[in-house]
Amino acid sequence: MGMPSNLFATAFSQQRLGLMFSIIMVLMVYLGTLAIAAQAVLARTALTWGYDLQSRLTVEIPFIPDEDPLLKATKRDKMIAALRAMPEVADVTLIKDDETRRLLQSWIDDAALLDALPLPQLLDVTVKVGAALEPDAMQRALVKQVGEAQVYSHAGWMDKLFGFLTGLGVIAAVMLVLTAFAVVTVISVVCRAALVVQHDTIELLYFMGAPDHAIAKQFQKHIQALAIPASLIGFALAVLTIAMLVFMLSSLGGLSLIAPLSWVTVGGMMTLIPVGGASLAIVAARVSLLKHLRRLG
Amino acid sequence: MLVSFEHVSLRYPCGRTVLDDINLALMPGLFYFLTGASGAGKSSLLRLIYQMEKPSAGRVTLFDRDTAQLYRHEYPALRRRLGIVFQDFRLVPHLSALENAALPLRLAGAERLDVEQHVKELLQWVGLGDRLHALPSELSGGEQQRVSIARAIVNKPRLLLADEPTGNVDDESAQKLMHLFLELNKMGTTVIFATHQKDLVRRYAKPILRLRGGRLITAREEAA
Numbered sequence: 001m002g003m004p005s006n007l008f009a010t011a012f013s014q015q016r017l018g019l020m021f022s023i024i025m026v027l028m029v030y031l032g033t034l035a036i037a038a039q040a041v042l043a044r045t046a047l048t049w050g051y052d053l054q055s056r057l058t059v060e061i062p063f064i065p066d067e068d069p070l071l072k073a074t075k076r077d078k079m080i081a082a083l084r085a086m087p088e089v090a091d092v093t094l095i096k097d098d099e100t101r102r103l104l105q106s107w108i109d110d111a112a113l114l115d116a117l118p119l120p121q122l123l124d125v126t127v128k129v130g131a132a133l134e135p136d137a138m139q140r141a142l143v144k145q146v147g148e149a150q151v152y153s154h155a156g157w158m159d160k161l162f163g164f165l166t167g168l169g170v171i172a173a174v175m176l177v178l179t180a181f182a183v184v185t186v187i188s189v190v191c192r193a194a195l196v197v198q199h200d201t202i203e204l205l206y207f208m209g210a211p212d213h214a215i216a217k218q219f220q221k222h223i224q225a226l227a228i229p230a231s232l233i234g235f236a237l238a239v240l241t242i243a244m245l246v247f248m249l250s251s252l253g254g255l256s257l258i259a260p261l262s263w264v265t266v267g268g269m270m271t272l273i274p275v276g277g278a279s280l281a282i283v284a285a286r287v288s289l290l291k292h293l294r295r296l297g
Numbered sequence: 298m299l300v301s302f303e304h305v306s307l308r309y310p311c312g313r314t315v316l317d318d319i320n321l322a323l324m325p326g327l328f329y330f331l332t333g334a335s336g337a338g339k340s341s342l343l344r345l346i347y348q349m350e351k352p353s354a355g356r357v358t359l360f361d362r363d364t365a366q367l368y369r370h371e372y373p374a375l376r377r378r379l380g381i382v383f384q385d386f387r388l389v390p391h392l393s394a395l396e397n398a399a400l401p402l403r404l405a406g407a408e409r410l411d412v413e414q415h416v417k418e419l420l421q422w423v424g425l426g427d428r429l430h431a432l433p434s435e436l437s438g439g440e441q442q443r444v445s446i447a448r449a450i451v452n453k454p455r456l457l458l459a460d461e462p463t464g465n466v467d468d469e470s471a472q473k474l475m476h477l478f479l480e481l482n483k484m485g486t487t488v489i490f491a492t493h494q495k496d497l498v499r500r501y502a503k504p505i506l507r508l509r510g511g512r513l514i515t516a517r518e519e520a521a
Binding site: 002003004006007009010200201203204205206207208209210211214294 | 372375
């Protein structure tokens with residue numbers, strides 16, 4: 001039989017310490033959950049895009065006005081054959097004119113203008129894994145063998161995008177660490193304030209032979225009772241926000257921008273935040289309380 | 298020897314000397330009055346016994362242990378062998394008389410049923426059998442002090458320290474409280490009863506520790 005559970009009940013009700021702590025905890029878990037979800041999605045997207053696009057090239061056969069369709073088709077087939085003959089090339093896919101138009105429709109909604117546009121013929125080239133293929137050398141070879149062609153590598157802009165996404169991921173991770181740091185700091189302040197409020201009772205318990213850990217345990221129980229529901233509320237709000245973002249993104253047609261990933265994995269990672277947040281709060285409270293009690297007793 | 302002080306002094310960082318070269322040896326089973334005017338050092342001497350102060354000089358021995366050699370984790374066990382009664386009662390305001398008196402037993406991990414039974418009997422003994430569930434705010438000063446005494450003796454301490462226990466109650470309540478302390482002493486508990494009330498001390502033929510300006514003095518010095 002330990003101390004009465006309501007021994008320090010007033011510690012967290014005075015000066016609205018408990019309410020203040022709960023609000024901060026809700027915010028921290030909310031931000032932390034959003035940060036880890038963003039981190040997971042961005043890291044996965046960067047990896048997938050990086051893998052997909054760094055191994056691909058686009059070959060453009062420029063538009064020539066009033067070109068004979070038969071000649072145009074022959075040139076295109078020769079280009080495909082030349083590409084397939086290259087040992088570094090794994091696959092060549094023709095991007096049909098309809099597909100090119102469809103891609104442009106997002107920016108040009110005037111059908112007449114779109115039809116009048118001089119569209120080049122595009123070939124999507126996949127390079128074999130590990131093959132070193134220089135876009136410039138490829139372009140020179142194609143010009144020499146078939147005719148005018150432009151080779152575009154995705155690696156250049158992809159590196160920048162990859163760097164940008166990685167940067168966002170790092171920011172999310174830093175945010176997570178800062179949030180954890182903020183939780184620890186807030187708990188230390190709250191515990192200190194609660195100990196000050198209950199100074200007389202603590203001194204009394206010392207007189208009666210209470211060890212530090214028994215007193216800390218009582219305060220810790222109160223922190224636990226505040227931290228667990230606050231973490232769950234913060235988590236629920238974050239899930240709601242993410243659901244809204246996903247809904248908005250999908251209605252805008254942008255969900256395909258995000259790499260396909262297992263929502264179970266993201267959900268699992270997100271669940272770590274309220275569990276980790278509440279655990280961190282309890283451990284931080286205990287460490288902080290024992291430190292402050294050592295000074296008091 | 299229950300308590301001994303050898304050349305004990307207590308000085309605050311500001312330089313003020315609270316106790317100066319105190320030498321005393323308290324035998325088990327006796328009732329001691331600790332007297333002196335306000336600020337003479339009575340509470341400080343008691344605080345040195347219950348380890349809330351450390352002497353600036355000298356040696357304090359408690360239950361045959363040199364307190365300077367004690368580690369922090371040994372204080373709780375030592376303090377459980379003491380009972381302390383304060384002038385201002387120091388009851389937890391939102392706990393009932395029963396819960397307040399039971400605190401030391403609950404801290405010691407006693408079984409709930411044993412605790413309740415024992416504490417009820419004890420509160421009956423101090424005359425509060427019908428006020429078990431009353432909050433401190435619902436009790437008179439004398440009743441609160443009786444709860445405080447019950448709390449101090451619930452662990453059957455060997456040494457009971459009372460710091461001006463009758464200072465905040467009327468004369469009639471003071472007599473009743475005094476009777477309780479004497480009864481406890483008859484049952485074998487050593488009592489150190491700090492008070493500045495000379496008439497109370499005169500009524501009982503008990504050993505007296507006289508403090509003046511932080512020094513222990515004799516009866517003759519006091520008379521002078």
